[in-house]
Amino acid sequence: MQRKQPHQVKLQLANQKTWLDANTDDINEIANISSEDNATPNIFKFNSVTNSGKYLALETYANDESVLGISVPVIFSLPIHGLDKANSVHLYPKNNVKDADPELIKHGKDWENVSEDVKIQGVTFKLIQTDVDPEKEIDIASTDKDGNIKIPNLAAGTYSLRETDAADYYAKIDEINFTVDAQGHITLDSNAPKGVELKNNNGTYVFEVENFLTLGNEDFVKVDGKNTKIELEGAEFFVRETNDKDTARYAVFKDGKFARWTSDESEATTITSGAKGSFSVNGMPYKGTSSTFYLEETKAPDGYELREDLIPFTISKTSGTDEKTQNVKNNKYELPTTGGMGIWLFVLIGAALMGGSGYYYYKSRKNKLAE
Structure with missing residues (x-):
């Protein structure tokens, strides 16, 4: 200290x-x-x-x-020569103060692997000296590749750091209020936002600021393609990042929440529809206001056709927060309708096969007797 x-x-x-x-x-x-x-x-x-x-x-x-x-x-x-009552003498006594030169480090969980902490580049802040002009914003640099910003030459006073542009996949943090005294000591406001710490590293004050990922959920129900009241158990899915099969990445979940992306399909987590056809995707990081992901069906419910298309869904701040769920439909395996052209085609093909078999048997029997 x-x-x-x-x-x-x-x-x-x-x-x-x-x-x-x-x-x-x-x-x-x-x-x-x-x-x-x-x-x-x-x-x-x-x-x-x-x-x-x-x-x-x-x-x-x-x-x-x-x-x-x-x-x-x-x-x-x-008197001063040339001075009259209409003039004023201006004197400028000065007090000595010590400037502060704090730094800020921006970090957060990696949106591609939430178990890892990374430094966040490209976050922009503005500085306001609130005891001088609370409306005047001073531009300072964006965070560099190490998540760092230097904030030099802060005179004694009260200040706010205002984040103007958050990085992709991260939520913008509230204002950081602090005070600099005449000795250059910095005190963080008692109501500092969650994730903000002030440390003194060998005389240099450092704001360590954690940005939190923007996370969302979505709920699904597996249903019959013709009667959505029939809920289907036992369907299995992967979650894919994009619909590009050449660059596919699959979601890995841990304890029911998103953990990381992988390019290895064998590592992908299988999500299974329950007894009432329900299943969910939780803790997905999204970019900006929303991101689109895809379900890939890997096993259909018994008696139903496997879906070959990818099923898009959107993750946002509001997804999964209401009672609405996304239906995922499957069609049954079915023979053509009785009395339709399809069934007659099957009958004709069957008759032709049976006729051919009978003729072959008759010819074989005749040839055998002739011998």
């Missing part, structure tokens, strides 16, 4: 008061003004100064959490 510098303000004010008490006969106080008396806290107006004499302006109070020391006493003499 960085060792805190001793405050000099109280000591300086005490020494200054000792000097004032010892010189009361030579000093005539004409005004005592507080920053609370002014609409603009850092501007003081002395209206009782005449255009003659020697004057001493002293800072008699300063917040030792905001400055390193009181300003140097200012001595000035009047």
Whole structure:
């Protein structure tokens, strides 16, 4: 931890008061003004100064959490040539403060393998010094390949970091509010967003900010193609990332939630429809507002045809959150309808086969008797 510098303000004010008490006969106080008396806290107006004499302006109070020391006493003499009542003399006493140079590191779970933590590149922030101008946003760099941003030269004050563009597959984080004191120490607001930590690494303050994946679910019911009230058990599926068979990646699930993508079909998780035909896909990372994925049926319910097409479904913030489910239909194995052209075709083919068989038997028998 960085060792805190001793405050000099109280000591300086005490020494200054000792000097004032010892010189009361030579000093005539004409005004005592507080920053609370002014609409603009850092501007003081002395209206009782005449255009003659020697004057001493002293800072008699300063917040030792905001400055390193009181300003140097200012001595000035009047009259000033060319100055009249319509003019003002401007004096600029200064306090010393120490800037802070924090860094920010952006990280989160890998959307392709949620068990791994990765640094997140390309996240953009704006900086607002809220005690100076809460409406003024200052552009700062986006996170680099290491998820890092440097934020140099922060004077004492209160600040907000506002994330403007989140990375794909990640949710945007709420504002990060913090305070910088005169010694360059940073304090994180007590209501900091989830996933935000402030660490002091050998004197350098680092905001470690975790972005959380945007995750969604979807519910399905396996049903008969003609009567959706008939719910089908025992259908099996893979979840595929795209409908491109040449670049297929399959979902692997762990404890019922998405874990990672794999190109090896043998590693894919099989999802099976239950007794009422229901099954679900949970914890799927999606990009932007939504992503489309595909079900590949690998086993049909008993007595039903296997679907050869891929079945698209959408994952979003709202998918799987209501009572609506996506029906996945299968058709039964069926002979052509009785009385239709199809059945007559089967009858004719059967008759021809039987006739051919009878003729072959008759010829064989006749030839055998002739011998």
